Amino acid sequence: MAGLSNLKLATRGFLTRELKGADSDAVRLLDRDVRAYCALQIPVPNFSGQGFVMHIARCTEEKGFRGQRRNNWVWVRRHAASGMVQSNSLNGQIPGRLNVLFKLKSKEGKVYRLAHITLLQCIGGAAARATEGMVRVGLPTCAAGVVVPIAKIEGIAHLIPLEPG
Numbered sequence: 001m002a003g004l005s006n007l008k009l010a011t012r013g014f015l016t017r018e019l020k021g022a023d024s025d026a027v028r029l030l031d032r033d034v035r036a037y038c039a040l041q042i043p044v045p046n047f048s049g050q051g052f053v054m055h056i057a058r059c060t061e062e063k064g065f066r067g068q069r070r071n072n073w074v075w076v077r078r079h080a081a082s083g084m085v086q087s088n089s090l091n092g093q094i095p096g097r098l099n100v101l102f103k104l105k106s107k108e109g110k111v112y113r114l115a116h117i118t119l120l121q122c123i124g125g126a127a128a129r130a131t132e133g134m135v136r137v138g139l140p141t142c143a144a145g146v147v148v149p150i151a152k153i154e155g156i157a158h159l160i161p162l163e164p165g
Contacts, residue, residue, distance in 0.1 A: 014147035037101040044155045055156045059098040073157040074098050095120050095157035118145045
C-alpha cells in the first residue's frame with residue numbers, strides 16, 4: 001500500500017472516536033490481522049425507485065485492474081441527509097478518491113469494514129453554480145485522507161475535470 005503513510009494514523013483516529021468509552025484498545029486492534037480488498041459492491045437505487053443497480057468501486061493500488069492502477073471516485077456520506085433537501089446541493093455527501101478498502105477484526109470478534117479515502121473539498125459552497133450547473137470541488141491543500149466505514153460510501157462519483165480559469 002505504497003503512498004499511504006498516514007493510513008495507520010488515520011485508522012487509529014477513526015478507532016479512537018469509534019471506541020470511545022469501550023474496553024477495547026485501538027492500538028491493539030491495529031496490531032491484529034488486517035485484510036485488504038480491491039473492490040466494493042455498492043447497491044444504488046434505480047432512477048425509477050424500483051430495485052437497485054450495483055456499482056463496483058475499485059482501488060487497485062498494487063495489483064492493477066486490467067493492467068492499470070485504479071482508484072475510483074466515490075460519494076461519501078459525511079453527515080445525515082437533511083429532511084429539507086436543497087435543490088442542486090450535495091446534501092451531506094462529498095466526493096473522494098478511494099485509496100484502500102480493508103477489514104479489521106477484534107479479539108472479541110467485532111469486524112470493522114473500513115475505507116481510506118482522500119476527500120475533496122467544495123470550492124465556492126456546496127450548491128451548484130449557475131454557469132455550468134455543477135458543484136466545484138478540488139483537492140485540499142493537505143490531502144491526508146480519512147478512514148470511514150464502508151457503509152458511508154454511497155456510490156461512484158462521476159467527476160468532470162475543468163480547466164482552471
